Amino acid sequence: MTDGIGILGSRIDLDQTRVERAMAEFRAARPVLVIGEDGAALVCGVEGLEAPLAEALARLASGTPRLVLPAARLRRLGLDRTLPGRVALPTIDLKRIEQLALVIDAKADAPVAPADTLDETALELARLALTVPVVVVVPVDAARLAESAVERVGIAAVKNFRQNEVRRLRIVGRAPVPLEGAPETEFVVFRGGEGLRDQVAIVVGKPDLSRPVPVRLHSACLTGDLFGSLKCDCGDQLRGTVEWMARNDGGVLLYLDQEGRGNGIANKMRAYRLQSLGFDTYDADEVLGFDLDQRHFDFAAEMLKQLGIAEVDIMTNNPVKVEALRESGLKVVSERRVIGRPTDENVRYLASKRDRAGHIIDTDALFARLKAGE
Structure with missing residues (x-):
């Protein structure tokens, strides 16, 4: 007689499912019960937090609720922090939460204590759910919620989620898809990895796998790839890479679900709004609570x-991608730079990537091309 786990799935599968459900609850602005060795708490993101839920959470509290903020947001509040912290919430005051979590020019108005493991787990859930990474954590007696429908998840399951997704990565579909300028192309769809959708490998031509294969890791960019946004060079990089591979014996482009450097499309639009107010791309992300780059490339x-x-033969300007492939055990034989057209709207963005994230971009040459009208 079995305990059922062998039939229904492994312990890792069950843990992954619980985290996936918790992510869905976060995105729906519903609380999740996070359980650790030292206690339990109801946690929810600040997105969609309204008075009825705040009042219900306050009634269930067995200790002082708190607002947990990532280090990036704490720096925008005027604190020199490299680790997340928490602010006590004697009352779950929505205006105060909004001030600390979202207001551009806010300053810390209360002591900030170090975040504990449960706090950091709640922040990771927010990041996985692609919501603003600021969370309300309410200590509770888990026994009081035994009969409730609230989703529950363990700290270890959240901690291990990303790496387990890499292990579960698998091909779920593939088919030839002729493209303009690259008629011999195959799309290979993978389930797992990062983000909330599937990942795609675009195999251009017939690359010789016995030799170094031209490869690009391309993070999805709806605005640039599909709509031709002038704020970035992503669409040019995408199409230029595929065309180059078609002319040069093939290659593989990985199209990864990592919109907005892993922050998601909603947070990307929030950051774009801040950029329209004068912030550069990285400062805008920091206002929202994000560090320079949230992406991981082990699954790629x-x-x-x-x-x-x-x-x-990696096609990138980003040294982080190069190092990630090397750390994974792949041999990076050579590197190629991939630069799109400069525009009045994207030269500052490209300069920021060079100066603040170490991307290898010759912006002097870009400015010269822009001046020449190329």
């Missing part, structure tokens, strides 16, 4: 391995 390396690739 696993995609390449499942396609039979061991050595790569």
Whole structure:
């Protein structure tokens, strides 16, 4: 006789499912019960937090509620922090939460204590759910919620979620899809990895897997890839890479669900609004509570391995991508730069990526091209 786990799935599968459900609850502005060795708490994001829910959480509290903020947001509040922290909430005051979490020019108005493991777990849930990474944490007696429908998840399950998704990565579909300028192209769809959708490998031509394969890791950019936004060079990089591969014996472009450097489309639009007010791309993200880059690339390396690739000629300006592939065990034989057209709207963005994130971009040459009208 079995305990049922062998039939219904492994312990890892069950933990992953619980985290996925918790992510859905976060996105729906409903609380999640996070359970650790030292206690439990109801946690919810600040997005969609309204008075009826705040009042219900306050009634259930067995200790002082708190607002947990990431280090990036604490820096915008005027504090020199590299780790997340928490502010006590004697009452769950929505105006005060909004001030600390979202107001551009706010300052810290109360002591900020170090975040504990449960706090950091709540922040990770917000990041996984692609919501603003600021959370309300309400200590509760878990026994009082035994009969409730609230979703519950363990700290370890959230901590291990990303790495388990890499292990579960698998191909779920593939088909030839001829493209303009690259008629011999195959789309290979993977389930798992990062984000909330599937990942796609675009195999252009017939690359020789016994030699270094030209590879690009391309994070999805709805505004640039699809609509031709002038604020970035993503669309040019995407199409230019595929065209180059078609002319040069093939290659593989990984199209990764990492919109807005892993922050999600909603947060990307919030950051764009801040950029319209004068913030650069990284300062805008910091106002929202995000560090320079939230992306991970270990799952991208696993995609390449499942396609039979061991050595790569990587097409990127981002040294983090190069190092990530090397750390995964792939051999990076060479690097190629990928630069799109400069515009009045994107040169500051490109300069920020060079100066603040170490991207290898010759902005002097870009400015010269822009001046020449190329």
